[in-house]
Amino acid sequence: MPDNNDNLPETPRRSFFTAAIFGLGGIITAALGGLAGGYLLIPPKAKKKDGWITVGDLTHIPANKPAELVFQKTRVDGWKVTREKATAWILKKSDTEVIAFSPQCTHLGCAYHWEDGSNTFICPCHTSAFSPDGKVLSGPAPRALDRYDVKLDSGKLLLGEIRRSEQA
Amino acid sequence: MIPKVLNWLEERTGLVSGLHHALYEDIPASAGWHQVMGSVALFSFMTQVFTGIMLAMNYAPTATEAHTSLKYILTELTGGQLMRGLHHWGASMMVIIVVLHMIQVFVWGAYKKPREATWMVGVVLLLITMVFGLTGYLLPWDNRAYWGTVVTTQIAGQAPVLGPYIQQLMGASNGVGALTFTRFYSVHVMILPLLMVLLIMLHVYLVRRHGVAPAADDNKPKKKFFPEQVFKDTVAIFIAFCILFALAIFAKVPLGRLADPTDTAYIPRPEWYFLFLFQTLKYFEGPLEIVGSLVLPNLALVVLLLVPFIDRGPAIKTAKRTYAMVVVLLCTLGWSALTMAALRNAPTNAGDEISLEAPEPWQELPPDQLAGIGVFRKEGCVQCHSAGKQPFKTAREMDWVTDHIKEKHVGPSPENQLRILASFSRKASDDAIKNMTAAAQLPVEGAIFYQVNQCGICHEINGVGMKTGPKLNGVIVRRTREWLTGHFIDPQKYSPGTPMPAYKFSPNDMERMLAYLTSLPE
Numbered sequence: 001m002p003d004n005n006d007n008l009p010e011t012p013r014r015s016f017f018t019a020a021i022f023g024l025g026g027i028i029t030a031a032l033g034g035l036a037g038g039y040l041l042i043p044p045k046a047k048k049k050d051g052w053i054t055v056g057d058l059t060h061i062p063a064n065k066p067a068e069l070v071f072q073k074t075r076v077d078g079w080k081v082t083r084e085k086a087t088a089w090i091l092k093k094s095d096t097e098v099i100a101f102s103p104q105c106t107h108l109g110c111a112y113h114w115e116d117g118s119n120t121f122i123c124p125c126h127t128s129a130f131s132p133d134g135k136v137l138s139g140p141a142p143r144a145l146d147r148y149d150v151k152l153d154s155g156k157l158l159l160g161e162i163r164r165s166e167q168a
Numbered sequence: 169m170i171p172k173v174l175n176w177l178e179e180r181t182g183l184v185s186g187l188h189h190a191l192y193e194d195i196p197a198s199a200g201w202h203q204v205m206g207s208v209a210l211f212s213f214m215t216q217v218f219t220g221i222m223l224a225m226n227y228a229p230t231a232t233e234a235h236t237s238l239k240y241i242l243t244e245l246t247g248g249q250l251m252r253g254l255h256h257w258g259a260s261m262m263v264i265i266v267v268l269h270m271i272q273v274f275v276w277g278a279y280k281k282p283r284e285a286t287w288m289v290g291v292v293l294l295l296i297t298m299v300f301g302l303t304g305y306l307l308p309w310d311n312r313a314y315w316g317t318v319v320t321t322q323i324a325g326q327a328p329v330l331g332p333y334i335q336q337l338m339g340a341s342n343g344v345g346a347l348t349f350t351r352f353y354s355v356h357v358m359i360l361p362l363l364m365v366l367l368i369m370l371h372v373y374l375v376r377r378h379g380v381a382p383a384a385d386d387n388k389p390k391k392k393f394f395p396e397q398v399f400k401d402t403v404a405i406f407i408a409f410c411i412l413f414a415l416a417i418f419a420k421v422p423l424g425r426l427a428d429p430t431d432t433a434y435i436p437r438p439e440w441y442f443l444f445l446f447q448t449l450k451y452f453e454g455p456l457e458i459v460g461s462l463v464l465p466n467l468a469l470v471v472l473l474l475v476p477f478i479d480r481g482p483a484i485k486t487a488k489r490t491y492a493m494v495v496v497l498l499c500t501l502g503w504s505a506l507t508m509a510a511l512r513n514a515p516t517n518a519g520d521e522i523s524l525e526a527p528e529p530w531q532e533l534p535p536d537q538l539a540g541i542g543v544f545r546k547e548g549c550v551q552c553h554s555a556g557k558q559p560f561k562t563a564r565e566m567d568w569v570t571d572h573i574k575e576k577h578v579g580p581s582p583e584n585q586l587r588i589l590a591s592f593s594r595k596a597s598d599d600a601i602k603n604m605t606a607a608a609q610l611p612v613e614g615a616i617f618y619q620v621n622q623c624g625i626c627h628e629i630n631g632v633g634m635k636t637g638p639k640l641n642g643v644i645v646r647r648t649r650e651w652l653t654g655h656f657i658d659p660q661k662y663s664p665g666t667p668m669p670a671y672k673f674s675p676n677d678m679e680r681m682l683a684y685l686t687s688l689p690e
Binding site for chain 1: 215218222225226228233236237239240243244245246247248250251254395396398399402403405406409413526
């Protein structure tokens with residue numbers, strides 16, 4: 001341990017100096033720390049989103065059999081705004097009722113696919129299986145497949161935001 | 169619990185006694201407020217490191233993306249402008265503090281035996297601080313950065329024998345470009361910080377080795393560094409920090425237009441602390457230019473480095489060192505006079521600054537929608553179709569709408585503009601209807617003009633139009649107004665081989681068109 005002979009007795013003058021050093025140092029640290037926190041953690045001001053994206057004609061999609069649709073969407077990635085391909089798994093129940101699943105497994109985000117034989121969506125990463133309407137049948141997936149907001153406009157399918165599913 | 173942890177830490181690392189040793193260093197009784205600048209300089213460097221890392225977290229260090237990513241930091245991130253302000257003004261502040269520190273050391277005679285090496289390391293630290301400023305200047309990649317660096321690399325190229333090699337090292341053999349940018353960036357964020365930290369350690373080690381220099385007549389017993397001197401250092405640091413924070417908040421740092429090597433109108437200037445060199449250069453012409461650009465600055469640096477060997481007398485008292493005091497006074501006066509002379513002739517580079525405000529919703533409307541708003545206003549449609557009265561948007565057939573407009577219109581619009589209105593009445597978006605009154609008049613008139621001239625056949629604005637020609641969002645950042653005006657009138661002169669036809673717009677129409685292009689979000 002340090003040699004304590006150097007430690008002078010605690011006088012009010014010393015206490016004041018020490019308190020001021022920590023106080024002023026604390027203010028500087030708090031100001032820079034707070035700024036850095038806001039700068040790194042508060043999401044950037046929202047850029048204009050795509051809104052509803054028309055992804056295709058519903059008439060070409062078979063009923064009651066999941067089909068993968070590929071479409072273009074705008075991705076805002078930091079300072080970059082790019083057009084990129086996106087996919088959705090579509091289940092047309094009728095001409096007026098359609099479900100569109102986000103293409104990522106709810107376990108750890110792998111891309112899953114449809115298997116005709118077993119009539120299930122299978123995720124190849126950790127073998128989660130989902131029913132045609134997105135419910136978890138087996139595997140580690142914690143919840144049903146997430147869904148896009150869906151709108152139909154005279155036979156055209158429009159997709160909106162992806163909503164996190166709550167059910168298992 | 170805490171003593172136990174400290175005991176363990178001390179036993180395994182010796183850090184506790186190390187810190188104790190550092191804090192309870194003996195310092196002269198005469199040490200005081202005049203010796204705070206070294207600590208403030210160190211703090212200033214640490215702030216630069218911190219804000220620099222923060223900026224790097226959201227900055228794309230390539231010539232193609234640097235400007236866009238910096239704009240993103242400034243316009244979209246919380247505290248982005250403040251963070252950049254701290255880094256920008258922090259650089260200036262660091263130069264000032266290092267120079268004040270050197271002046272104090274000089275006046276107190278603290279560079280004399282045995283502290284010559286401490287002084288010389290200090291001079292190298294000043295040099296590194298300046299190179300930090302020089303390399304950081306390029307990183308926003310705007311016109312200011314680009315043209316300033318063009319001049320810097322040209323000067324470096326003048327060096328006898330070594331010139332071409334220095335330019336090669338700077339990545340500027342073929343002019344300033346992507347390679348120069350990357351070289352400057354890596355020097356700025358990798359080489360300089362490492363060098364700086366190593367030399368600061370050496371500098372502080374030397375200060376400790378020889379002890380803080382006492383005043384001339386200080387024979388009193390020594391005192392401890394902690395807490396009184398640490399308190400004084402902290403107060404000085406706090407004042408410096410408050411000034412820096414206030415500057416970052418109130419003195420906004422502009423961002424210029426994207427670096428444009430074809431911009432012949434831009435007048436480059438270096439950062440203020442290099443203005444004395446810039447001004448010196450003006451007094452040497454022709455073959456003597458190298459004297460102003462390289463010989464004198466390097467000579468000054470060598471003299472500064474060798475100060476302890478030039479002034480070897482043992483006297484410390486200022487009264488006994490008249491010559492030394494006169495020299496420091498003359499240097500300060502000379503530096504100030506050169507800087508002032510350069511500032512007096514500072515160019516404004518009007519119109520180079522880009523807007524850091526977020527675009528208004530109307531600025532993001534496609535051209536047909538904004539033009540529709542324009543004709544709607546001109547024709548006084550608002551008399552019947554304002555809020556709460558007849559809805560404006562209609563699903564009726566085009567023929568009906570055309571007839572209706574022809575029948576009701578009161579304004580001077582020619583037929584082609586009425587067609588814009590007819591189409592708009594059937595396709596008006598919710599955003600357009602919401603912004604009928606918000607849109608600024610001159611850009612709106614420009615949008616009508618854009619539609620009438622069918623510019624959208626080749627160009628794209630806000631995601632609408634063809635891509636045969638360049639996209640017009642951001643064109644005002646890439647080009648000057650003069651360039652755009654000239655290009656409308658004689659496109660071949662500005663872009664040889666371009667399929668763009670010449671447009672002899674009237675001055676008013678040109679003004680409208682430029683106002684519209686200026687209003688577009690990047």
